[in-house]
Structure formats: C-alpha cells, structure tokens
Amino acid sequence: MAKTQYILTGFSQEGGFPFDFNGQKAIESSVEVNKSGFSGEGGTVSKSTFEDRQSVGSIFIAGIVNYQVNLITSKTYYYTSVTGGGSYTISVPSTIDIRFLWEPYVAPPPPPVSTPSGGVPSSLPAAPLSTEEEWEEYRIASGGFNIPYKDPVHIETQGNIVTKSPQPFQSPHIKDRAAALKIAKKLILDSQLNLEVSVPGSPYFVAELGDFARLIDPFNCIDSIERLKSISWNEKNQGMIFGFSAKEIV
Amino acid sequence: MSEVFQNDPFCIRVNNELYINDPFPVEVDHELYINDPFPVEVDHSLPWVVWSDPFCITVDHGIPNFFSSIKNNGIPTYNEKNAYFAVSAFLQLPDLGEEIKLTRNLFSGSWLKRDFNVPITAGFVLSNIDRRFTKSTGDFAGLLSPGIYSPSRKTRKFIKFIVYIFDGEGELICTKYYPRLVIKERTGGIELNFTLIDEISHYLNETIDLPTYAAREILTRDIDNKKFYAYYLTKKFNRFYNSELLRNCEQVADSEFTFTRGESYDTYEFGSEVDEHLPVEAVCPLYVGETIRDICEKVVELQPDVVTKEHFSVICNFQDWQTRVSIPVQNTTALSVIKPLIDTIPGEYWIKPGENNLSLVIQETVNVLDYPETPKYTFTPRNSRGDFGVSYSSIKAFNKMNVIKPNEVSTAYRQIAGSVDGGEQGG
Numbered sequence: 001m002a003k004t005q006y007i008l009t010g011f012s013q014e015g016g017f018p019f020d021f022n023g024q025k026a027i028e029s030s031v032e033v034n035k036s037g038f039s040g041e042g043g044t045v046s047k048s049t050f051e052d053r054q055s056v057g058s059i060f061i062a063g064i065v066n067y068q069v070n071l072i073t074s075k076t077y078y079y080t081s082v083t084g085g086g087s088y089t090i091s092v093p094s095t096i097d098i099r100f101l102w103e104p105y106v107a108p109p110p111p112p113v114s115t116p117s118g119g120v121p122s123s124l125p126a127a128p129l130s131t132e133e134e135w136e137e138y139r140i141a142s143g144g145f146n147i148p149y150k151d152p153v154h155i156e157t158q159g160n161i162v163t164k165s166p167q168p169f170q171s172p173h174i175k176d177r178a179a180a181l182k183i184a185k186k187l188i189l190d191s192q193l194n195l196e197v198s199v200p201g202s203p204y205f206v207a208e209l210g211d212f213a214r215l216i217d218p219f220n221c222i223d224s225i226e227r228l229k230s231i232s233w234n235e236k237n238q239g240m241i242f243g244f245s246a247k248e249i250v
Numbered sequence: 251m252s253e254v255f256q257n258d259p260f261c262i263r264v265n266n267e268l269y270i271n272d273p274f275p276v277e278v279d280h281e282l283y284i285n286d287p288f289p290v291e292v293d294h295s296l297p298w299v300v301w302s303d304p305f306c307i308t309v310d311h312g313i314p315n316f317f318s319s320i321k322n323n324g325i326p327t328y329n330e331k332n333a334y335f336a337v338s339a340f341l342q343l344p345d346l347g348e349e350i351k352l353t354r355n356l357f358s359g360s361w362l363k364r365d366f367n368v369p370i371t372a373g374f375v376l377s378n379i380d381r382r383f384t385k386s387t388g389d390f391a392g393l394l395s396p397g398i399y400s401p402s403r404k405t406r407k408f409i410k411f412i413v414y415i416f417d418g419e420g421e422l423i424c425t426k427y428y429p430r431l432v433i434k435e436r437t438g439g440i441e442l443n444f445t446l447i448d449e450i451s452h453y454l455n456e457t458i459d460l461p462t463y464a465a466r467e468i469l470t471r472d473i474d475n476k477k478f479y480a481y482y483l484t485k486k487f488n489r490f491y492n493s494e495l496l497r498n499c500e501q502v503a504d505s506e507f508t509f510t511r512g513e514s515y516d517t518y519e520f521g522s523e524v525d526e527h528l529p530v531e532a533v534c535p536l537y538v539g540e541t542i543r544d545i546c547e548k549v550v551e552l553q554p555d556v557v558t559k560e561h562f563s564v565i566c567n568f569q570d571w572q573t574r575v576s577i578p579v580q581n582t583t584a585l586s587v588i589k590p591l592i593d594t595i596p597g598e599y600w601i602k603p604g605e606n607n608l609s610l611v612i613q614e615t616v617n618v619l620d621y622p623e624t625p626k627y628t629f630t631p632r633n634s635r636g637d638f639g640v641s642y643s644s645i646k647a648f649n650k651m652n653v654i655k656p657n658e659v660s661t662a663y664r665q666i667a668g669s670v671d672g673g674e675q676g677g
Contacts, residue, residue: 009663010529012468013424020383039661074578091462091576095529095661134667135527141501144575144657151649165651171594172575172656173538179571180653182617185598189618198639199629202326203335203415204317205426209366209600210616214623220640225625227616232363233413235337238634243365245643247618 007036008136014071016048018064019100028053028060030103033067037137040094043071056208061105071096090172097137099228149184151192163188165191193245197222207231213244221249256591323628323648330633339374341393342606345405345558350389352376360411362428366598367589369451370608372411372431376442383442394442396433398452399557406558408432408463409446412605427605448601450562450610453549453584462580463541475523478530479518485534492535492572499662502518526604527663539570539612541577542588546610549584565602567597567613574658594640642654 006022019033033047045067052063076089151161169187174180197215211228230243317333319326337360341350359375376383376394383390392402396485400407411428431446447455462482469478480487487493495502495518502520510517524530543564550559579587592599595614602609631637 005433009527010468012529013470017381038404040659072652074580089578089582091464091578093466093468093531093576095468095617133527133665135663136666137661137663140660140662142660144655146652146654148650148652150262159607160667161645162650163647163648165330168652168654169593170654170656171590172658173573173577174653174655175594179594179596180655183594184651184653186596186615187617187619188649188651191645192649194643194645194647196641196643199634200636200639201320201629202317202322202330202333204627205335205413205415206317206423207564209364210613211627212622213320213627213629214625215638216323216628216630217638217640219631220638222638222640223351225621225623227621230363230365231337232361234361236359236361238433241639242629 003032003043003101003103004028006100007135008100009037009137010039010095011045011069011098012071012093012095013045014069016066016068018051018066018119020064021100021102021104024102025054025061025063025093025105026064026065026102028101031062031065032099032101033065034099034101034217035096035114036099037097039093039137040092041072041075043069043096045069045096045098046181056105057106065100065102067098069096069098085236143184145180147177147180147184149188151185151188165168180234185209193247194221195220195246195248197226199242199244201237201242203233205240206243207240213242215244215246223249256648317322319633320627322631323630324576324632327418329417329419331417333416335413335415337374337413338656340410340412341390342408342410342505343393343403344408344560346403348412350393362411364601366600369455370428370431370448370601370603372409372428372446374409374411374444374446376444377440378438378442379440384386384439385532394433394436394444396436399554401556406560408449409444426603428603429606430603430608448603448608450601450608451585453553453586454546454610455583455585456549456552457581458549458552458579458584459553459581460545461552462579463536463544463577465536465576466531466576469518469530471524471530473524478518478519478524480518481514483516483532483534483553484536486511487518487532487534494533496531496533496660497524499531499660502530525666528618529661529663531660533574535572535574536577537570538573538591538594539566539568542566542591542612542641545588547582562607563609565609565611567611567612568597 004021004024006019008019013119022232028050031047031050033045035042035045048066048068050060050062050065054061071094073092073094074089075092105170146168165187169183174183197217197220199215207228209228209231212215213228214223216223226244226246228242229245232243233240317330318324319330334415337357338354339352339357339360341352343349356377358377359376360373362370362372380382382388383394385391388457391398393405393407398406398408408429409431411431413426413428415423415426417423432449432452433444433571434447434452435445437443461484463484464482465484467480467483469480471478485491485493487495487559489504495507507520510519518530518532543566546564550561552558576589577587588599592612595612598614598615599612600610600612629638
C-alpha cells in the first residue's frame with residue numbers, strides 16, 4: 001500500500017514531540033520520520049517511541065509516534081587579528097522540515113452479513129483521505145557585504161606589492177560599510193607598526209594609556225608620534241616602562 | 251609668575267613648560283579661578299586650573315620643573331633624574347568597611363602592568379617569617395587566599411596599592427591609586443608571592459551562562475493561525491527601535507497585526523489567518539553598547555548569593571549601534587562575548603583605576619593616520635632612564651584585507667503545486 005506523507009515545515013523548537021498521523025492508525029514498521037529540508041544550520045530529527053499501540057495479528061499499529069528534534073542554533077567563526085585573533089559564536093535561527101511517512105492501517109472488512117440471497121455486506125470501510133501539498137523552500141540573503149580594502153599609501157610606497165592579510169575580518173555585528181572601512185584601515189595600519197618599543201622612564205605616573213608621545217631614537221631609526229599602549233612599574237628598579245608600537249623607518 | 255597664552259581653541263601653553271591638549275574638562279586635584287581674559291598670569295608654585303568663561307580649561311599639573319624634559323624634549327632636571335616612588339599596600343574589605351595596611355617592612359617587590367585589551371596585572375611579596383599571614387587564626391585568616399570572597403570572614407577582599415611619587419628632593423609630588431586587585435595566585439611559605447588581577451577582569455573572565463540576547467525569533471504559531479507568540483526576544487517590539495515583523499521574510503504592515511506585551515511572552519495577532527507554511531518572524535535589534543553594559547551587570551549578579559553585588563562602572567565612549575544578530579552567552583566568559591563586539595567598533599577597552607574603584611572604559615580606537623601632530627610628551631634616550639628596548643612585532647605587515655559582514659539568510663516558502671484529495675492546484 002502507498003505510504004501517506006505529511007510535512008511539518010519551519011519547525012523551530014527542540015525536544016520531544018508527538019505526531020498523531022492526522023488521526024489515522026499507522027503500521028509501526030512502516031513509519032519513517034526524517035528531515036526533508038532546513039534553514040540556517042538545520043538540525044536532526046529522529047523517531048523515538050510509539051503510543052496508543054495495539055497488536056493486530058502479527059503486526060503492531062500505533063496512534064502516535066514520538067519524535068526528537070535537535071537544532072543547531074549557533075555557529076562559530078574564527079578570525080585572526082593583529083591583537084591575536086580568536087573566535088566568536090553567533091546564534092543561528094535554524095529550522096527543519098520534518099517528513100512523516102506511514103502506511104495507514106486499514107481494518108479488515110467485517111465478516112459478510114449473511115443475507116438470504118447471499119448479497120453484499122451492508123457497509124465498506126472508507127478509504128483514507130490523503131493530503132498532499134508541495135511547497136518550495138528558497139533562501140533570501142540580505143544585509144551582508146564584503147569590503148576589500150587596499151591601503152593606497154602603503155601600496156604606492158612599496159612599489160605596488162600587495163600583501164593580503166592572512167584572514168579576513170568577519171563579524172555579523174559590523175554597523176555599516178563605513179565602520180567596515182575603519183576596521184580595515186585600522187588593522188592594516190596596526191599591522192605595519194612593526195616595532196615594539198619600550199621606553200624606561202622616570203616615575204611619571206600622570207601618563208595615561210592612549211596618550212601620544214613623540215619617540216626619537218636615532219640608534220633604532222625611530223622618529224614618530226605614537227600612542228602609549230602599556231604602562232608598567234616596578235618598585236624594585238624604581239622605574240616605569242612605557243610601551244609603544246612604532247613603525248620602523250625604512 | 252608666567253604668562254599664559256592661547257595657541258588655539260584646544261591648546262594652552264604655559265611658558266613652554268605645560269602643554270595640554272586633553273579633551274575638556276580634565277580632572278585635577280586643585281583649582282585656581284582666573285577671571286581675566288587671556289593672556290593671564292598664574293603662580294606656578296601651585297597646581298592649578300584655568301577657568302575662562304565660557305570655557306572651562308583645565309591644566310593637569312602646574313608642578314614646575316617636574317618631568318619637563320618629556321614635555322619639552324629638554325634635559326632632565328635634578329628633580330626629575332632623581333625622582334622615586336614608594337608603594338603602600340592595603341587589604342580592602344568593603345563589606346566590613348575596613349582597610350588594613352600591610353606593614354611596610356614586610357611588604358616589598360610590588361609591580362603592576364596596564365595595557366589595552368588585557369587585565370591589569372600586579373604582584374607583590376610579603377615576608378611571612380612568623381607565619382602571621384597564613385595562620386588559620388588571627389587577623390589575616392581567610393583574607394590573603396586567592397579569590398574575591400572569604401567565606402570565613404564573610405567579606406570580599408582586595409589589595410589596593412597607593413603609589414607615592416617624590417621628586418629628587420624628597421618632596422611628595424602626587425599619589426596614584428590602584429584599588430580592587432584580586433588575589434589570583436599565592437605561592438611560597440616564608441616569603442609569600444602574590445599575583446593579582448583587577449576586579450573587573452576577574453569578573454569578565456569567569457565562565458557564565460546567560461540566556462541568548464535574542465535579536466530575532468521565529469514565532470510560535472497558535473492553532474488559529476492568527477496569533478503568534480514570542481518567548482525569547484530580548485527587546486520588546488518597537489518600531490521606533492527598528493523592530494520588524496516578517497511574514498515569509500516580508501515585512502508586515504502595522505495595520506495587519508496587533509502587538510500585546512505579556513510577562514512571559516508577547517502576542518502578535520493578525521487580522522486574518524497566516525498560511526501554515528509561512529514562517530512568521532520578529533526582529534527586534536539589540537543595541538551593542540547596551541548589551542555590553544547588561545552583560546557587565548549580569549556577571550556581577552551571577553556571583554554567589556553570599557557575595558555583595560557591587561556593579562562596576564562601564565564607560566562607553568563610542569556611538570552605540572544596533573545589531574540584528576542574536577548574541578549567545580552560553581558556557582563562555584563575558585570577555586569572549588564582549589571583545590568581538592568591541593572589535594567591530596573598531597574599539598579597545600582598558601581598566602581605569604579610581605581612588606577606591608575601577609571602571610571599564612570602552613572606546614573607539616585611534617587610527618594611526620589620525621594621530622595628533624603635537625603630542626603630549628617626547629621620549630628620547632636623553633630623557634629616559636636607559637636605552638629604548640626595541641623588538642620586531644610578530645604580526646606580518648599587510649596592505650590589503652577584506653572585511654566581511656555575513657548575510658542574514660532567511661528561509662521563505664512558496665507553493666508550487668498542491669492536491670487535496672487528488673485535486674491539483676497551481677502555486
């Protein structure tokens with residue numbers, strides 16, 4: 001006998017759920033529960049137990065099948081940045097489409113009613129109704145962008161040598177294209193600060209992170225204005241160390 | 251006495267000794283009111299502030315000849331060359347309202363390091379020759395162990411450094427405070443070595459489990475196909491904050507549905523039935539800065555019940571913006587959620603010490619091309635206390651990169667064919 005199909009679309013909840021075969025009884029051995037489509041990262045569905053069971057001859061029939069849904073609701077992205085890189089995880093609104101296939105149990109016709117003329121039975125079981133609709137799933141993508149940025153000054157001075165960053169910067173939370181450009185410029189310019197400079201200084205505790213200072217060190221080809229990126233002090237040697245990132249004069 | 255003159259709206263130079271271009275106002279310890287128009291004369295023997303209506307112009311230090319070499323690229327004075335500092339350490343017990351000074355002759359070897367995007371780290375050594383700091387009974391029992399809370403003493407406990415800076419003649423120039431340092435590690439016996447981390451970073455590096463900050467949710471459908479329920483959205487539906495209701499990925503007009511707020515869920519009711527195949531989704535964008543602040547509040551609230559919940563100040567020096575993507579906070583540290591958000595400003599964070607508390611400052615980074623032409627200080631081998639340490643960065647320079655914002659991908663449905671009881675119909 002042909003199997004009946006029912007599809008639950010856009011299922012977005014996790015856990016165990018019952019399905020009642022649309023009021024029919026199903027032959028247990030014929031029941032299939034599987035995934036027919038998904039959105040986001042999708043998920044899995046599996047058949048678990050039957051309820052409302054009956055034994056009919058050599059077969060079991062059931063009124064309800066329980067199924068278990070697990071959705072993948074997060075996705076981890078890995079990135080590298082000048083500050084070391086890392087990873088972040090975003091929530092993905094995943095759904096799955098669940099397809100139920102079963103062979104309806106049709107009770108055998110009652111024994112023929114004896115009539116004097118040996119005629120037909122008074123009634124026959126109704127044929128099961130089948131409902132089939134076909135829906136097509138399609139994806140809509142919006143809001144994203146991929147901005148390639150080249151540092152024009154550096155490329156010009158370096159003779160058109162283009163060195164691409166090992167990894168793109170990727171985040172779903174970037175405000176807009178202007179912010180993306182800022183991020184690209186910032187990471188490119190920071191990567192070009194190829195020197196870590198530590199300046200041993202007097203106990204100038206008024207200096208604060210982010211202050212600007214001109215570094216002049218002819219012995220190391222440094223003469224530039226840089227931003228104070230770290231401050232440390234040690235009572236033992238009575239001094240402070242001011243840390244900067246700088247660009248070597250080449 | 252010396253002349254003050256105005257260079258430009260944001261700079262004041264005092265006899266080439268003080269040069270200030272801080273954003274206004276800047277806090278200082280002492281103030282001196284001057285009503286005269288520029289140029290004015292001030293007494294350099296005091297730290298001072300210049301007020302001139304309508305602007306409040308603040309100068310950080312009026313200490314003459316103190317570290318003038320790094321301000322003017324000059325030769326260090328005697329006072330500067332021989333300046334030194336001393337450190338006192340206190341045990342802060344905010345829940346008991348006490349601060350216990352750690353005896354100076356037993357305390358030594360203090361150090362501290364501050365940087366962008368990393369915790370304040372510090373350390374010190376305590377001489378414990380008479381075991382007074384590790385005895386199970388006595389004044390310090392339970393107070394010098396790692397962690398933020400002492401169950402036996404029922405108080406939070408921190409270390410606070412006060413640094414006293416003296417000039418070459420032994421005159422106290424200023425003091426600097428580093429409060430709320432949490433003991434992270436303690437080693438040794440006769441000599442105890444302590445490693446510290448600031449309180450805010452301690453909280454931000456704890457593993458937490460919070461409900462996802464949900465910016466969008468596929469709504470749960472009622473049996474009548476008219477009512478839909480939102481259980482998880484962090485923000486309430488509000489058109490003013492760019493909220494959207496999407497039916498099969500298309501925005502629904504306000505006239506087509508009503509919205510009712512509930513305690514445990516919100517209800518969206520359509521005027522007519524929505525086909526059972528079509529998903530209905532609500533998008534209520536999150537403000538990134540607001541989310542960061544909320545996570546910072548929650549990390550404190552997630553502390554055990556016995557710990558007093560004292561929120562720290564979060565200073566967001568950037569223009570807040572909205573994101574339409576949910577932010578999960580499950581089984582992770584607050585920092586690993588916050589830092590990628592800060593990176594997209596693009597920004598940086600640092601821990602700002604106050605006198606008794608710390609603040610988390612989040613700000614937009616400064617692009618190298620936007621550095622000012624007139625810096626605050628000049629460091630040269632002449633005015634530093636030793637040679638510059640120079641090493642090459644491990645980051646390989648690049649001049650091209652891609653910045654990617656992934657698309658929001660939604661799934662929509664359309665009917666292509668259908669049959670009911672064997673009948674066909676087009677979609």
